[in-house]
Every structure is written in structure tokens, then in C-alpha cells.
Amino acid sequence: MGVQEQYPFDVAAIRDDFPILERSVGGDPTAAGQDETDDIDLVYLDNAATSHTPEPVVEAITDYYRSYNSNVHRGIHQLSQEASVAYEEAHDVVADFIGAAGREEVIFTKNTTEAMNLVAYAWGLAELGPDDNVVLTEMEHHASLVTWQQIGKKTGASVRYIEVTDEGTLDMDDAAAKIDDDTAMVSAVHVSNTLATVNPIRELAALADDHGALSFADAAQSVPNRPVDVDDLGVDFLAFSGHKMCGPTGIGVLYGREALLDSMEPYLYGGEMIRRVTFEDSTWEDLPWKFEAGTPSIAQGIGLAAAIEYVEDIGIERIEEHERLLAEYAHDRLTDLGGVEIYGPPGDERGGLVAFNVDGVHAHDLSSILNDYGVAVRAGDHCTQPLHDKLGVAASVRASFYIYNTVEEVDALVDAVREARDLFA
Amino acid sequence: MGLGSDMYRQQILDHYKNPRNYGELEDPDFTHVGENPSCGDTIKLEVELDDEGETIETVSFTGDGCAISMASASMLSDQLHGMTVEELDSLDTDDITEMLGVDISPMRIKCAVLGRQVAQDGAKIHRGELDPDATRTQE
Incomplete structure (x- = not known):
């Protein structure tokens, strides 16, 4: 055949x-x-839910647990240093993979959903008000749709949805009408997990930019299977998960432009994100650690880097x-x-x-x-x-x-x- | 090939394609609607009781959903005739799988028991033992 x-x-x-x-x-x-x-x-055709994990990634994870398992950024002892270096370098691997400027722009989260919530809470709650609107698409995953819908209820911001045509594509005339000078955020799914539509993220990000709005790409279904470059797309934020691209569960990525992430307050407090604490006040670590509170998913972060290497080897x-x-x-x-x-x-x-x-x-x-x-x-x-x-x-x-x-x-x-x-x- | 699933034996398919007691009653003693939001299954059940209000005389149902939920509701509607409300209350999941006569996989049990849940909730609401607002079947 x-x-x-x-x-x-x-x-x-x-x-x-x-x-x-x-x-x-x-x-x-x-x-x-x-x-x-x-x-x-077995005929496994449920990869949009989760992909399987190849031996080199399983080995990277077991190698961590068998030979240098330790908490990161805490100890001066050698195991902690080895774990810290590997975990930090995993951020560099992700940054290279998606065209980010460096590890400062790569925050490890639990998954795409948590990355969405991080921006919605850390940026949305602080910045949105009743005069603002957030523009989504009718084909958003609940991770994006529900998050912005609920942040809208908390802040008074309205949520608008770009219509899907009968052919299953975005109505870009509707997008141009709905994105206006009151739009504060345009968040769109890159590849629809239901329709399989590949959305014109670059055009949407440009429309957002024309109106002074930020842009967010839900790349959970695109980063695993097509070239994604944050500069090329022109987005301010982008999120994806490790487990849909040969990586483990429990690890996702939020990309954000460094200046924006710098301006945002932390979403979770405690642990790794702390620099100095008194009884009265606290200060935060530099990016990206400012947004990685508590002990992170260390093995999973290292596993994600191995998954990216595996995927890049194939091309x-x-x-x-x-x-x-x-x-x-x-x-x-x-x-x-x-x-x-x-x-x-x-x-x-x-x-x-x-x-x-x-x-x-x-x-x-x-x-x-x-x-x-x-x-x-x-x-x-x-x-x-x-x-x-x-x-x-x-x-x-x-x-x-x-x-x-x-x-x-x-x-x-x-x-x-x-x-x-x-x-x- | 063509045997298909163990769950989809002829009896299940027959009840799905030709549901028994399908429709609405003239003057039901109680009517209840339940749904299974994760599947989009919806069942409306109508029941007429005897003069003492203890025994089920007539049952009908309408609904929309998967073969397991519809066939289960159809078979249950047959079984409920002549059953006392007390007997209806005591129907459990095992009774339903026994009635269906097939192994129901764990992820599909909610479909299989939807009809029973609607009947039991409807009877409890009729007796004033259950708040009608609190009867969403499952999530």
C-alpha cells in the first residue's frame, strides 16, 4: 500500500x-x-488524551530516582546539586525547543490547565475589571474556557467567544469584530482537541497586539506534533503538557514574555519561590522560580527534557x-x-x-x-x-x-x- | 466477526431498538427526570400506583442516551409492574446487572443504573422524602 x-x-x-x-x-x-x-x-488511538512514554524517557526518570534523587535548590550536598543542575537545565531544553529567550521565560507547572490558571490568577485577577473583555474561541478546552469564565465572574470582565464556522474553522471576521480596544486578553487553542482545526494563532496574536491586548496560545495539542516557536507566533503566553509528547504526567509548561512575568505577582507562595522572609514581609526568587512554589516535579521536569530530546531526534x-x-x-x-x-x-x-x-x-x-x-x-x-x-x-x-x-x-x-x-x- | 461486545447481546440491542413501555401516561402519580451529565443520557419515568399508593401498576418512560441506559430503563419498566414501592427502594446495582444479564464494564455502570435511580428518586420525592432539587443523578 x-x-x-x-x-x-x-x-x-x-x-x-x-x-x-x-x-x-x-x-x-x-x-x-x-x-x-x-x-x-492493543490499538492505542487516544494520544490526544495522553501519549505513551518511550524507554529513553522512562530511563531518564528511573536514573534520577536511582542515582541522584534529591530536593532542588536546598542542599549544598552533591546529590542536591546534581538534581538542581538537571532540573534547571530541563528549563533550558524547553526554552530552546519553543524558541523562548531563556529559562527565565519557562515556568514548570503541573499541566496546561495549571499554566492557564497561573496567568488567570496572577495576571487576570490583578489586571481585569468590568470595562475589560477577554476573547476566547468557541472551540476552547474547558481548561481555558472555564478558567477565564470564572475569572470574568470575579473581576466583572466579560468573556467573548470567536465563532466557529460550519467548516470547523474560526470566523476571522468575527475575531476582528470581537477583539476591540477593551480587550485585555485573547486566548485561543492552537490545535483543537475536538475539531483538529489548526488555528491562525499568529493572526490572532497580531489582532490582540493591535488593540493593546495580550495573547495566550493553548498549545497542548500542537507542541507535541508540529513546530512551535513563540517568537514566530508572536504570543505573550503559551502553555503545553509533557504527557502528550512522550513525557510523564505531572509536568507542564507556561511560557511567558520575561517583562510580563516580571511584572506579575506570584500565584502560589512558599518553598522554592522564596528569597527572604521576615515576620512582616517576604521577597521572591528570580524567574522562573518565582512561580514554582514548593518542591517541584523534579523527575518529571527531567523526564520532559528527555522527551523533547526524543521528539527532536525524530524531527x-x-x-x-x-x-x-x-x-x-x-x-x-x-x-x-x-x-x-x-x-x-x-x-x-x-x-x-x-x-x-x-x-x-x-x-x-x-x-x-x-x-x-x-x-x-x-x-x-x-x-x-x-x-x-x-x-x-x-x-x-x-x-x-x-x-x-x-x-x-x-x-x-x-x-x-x-x-x-x-x-x- | 460480528459478535460485537459481550455487553451488546441480542436482548440489550432488542430493548434499545424496541423499547418497552415507551411514552407518557395520562395521569401518573409521579413523574421524574434524571440525567447522567457525563454521557448526556436523560430519562423521564412516569408511574401510576394502586389506590393504596403502595404497588406500581403502570410505568412508562422516554429518554435519550446510550444503548445501555435505554435498554436498562426499558427492561426495568417491565420489571416494575406489580412491584411495591418498598421493593423498588431496595433495588441495588447487582439487581440491575442481573436483570441485564451481561457484564457491565466499570466505566458504564452509571449508564446501567440511571433508570433505577430515576425511579427511586421519583418515588422518594413523591413520598416527600427527597428534595427535588437534590436529585441530579451523578457527576
């Missing part, structure tokens, strides 16, 4: 780095791990090409199947995921049946309930791809969808 010959890298060799892809499923889901009741090959442009190949192939095959409604733009204009429904089959039933064929997908609202309301469905099924996925796995998905459709016909 033709599509396999277009793989931009050796997918079989990549799969060897992910032992979990070898496991079977189908047995008792209340017992963690594989056992003799599992008898169907981020090649990962983007691989995802485009699989998404277009899945889009075409599901369309050909008939009775399948796919949300979002055409196959060659989307990120590496496909959300859909099958006529007459509830998304949760479909997902259960796919699971019986070993196919792991997400079913539900994907943390975009208002968007699903607009689409007129309660839920959808989402297949999402990453570096180790193959054309044969897409075929397995399509075969299982056909079985489900026929079962309910």
Missing part, C-alpha cells in the same frame, strides 16, 4: 521504544497491567507529516464507510485526530465496542461541552494519532467502526 511508503521515519523502529504497544487487552479492567485474561492486540516536522498522513487516511476511510459524521475541517487541513459519530450509535456504545476490538479511543465531550452543544451532540468518539501509530491501526479502527455500525443497524 502507498501510505506506509510515505512514512517520514521508521515507525517500526519507533514502536520498539514503547513496550506498552506490545500488550494485549480484553481482560479484567479492574486489575492493572496485562494478565492471562488479556487476549486482543518535529517529520512528526507533523506523519500525523497529517494518518489523519487524512483516517478521515478518508471513515468518510468512505458511510453513516459517519466527522467534525472539523477536511483531511489535509487538520491536526492528527478525528472526532466523529456513527448514525444510530451513541458515542459511549461505540467506544465500548471498539474497546472489545482492542481499539482505545476517547468517548465523551473531550472537555469541550459548549462546542459539542453547538455541534448538536452530547458526545463524540475521538481517535488521535502519534509517532508510533500505523496505517494498519487506522484500518483496525475502521473495521471495528463498521462492526459497531452493523450491530446497531
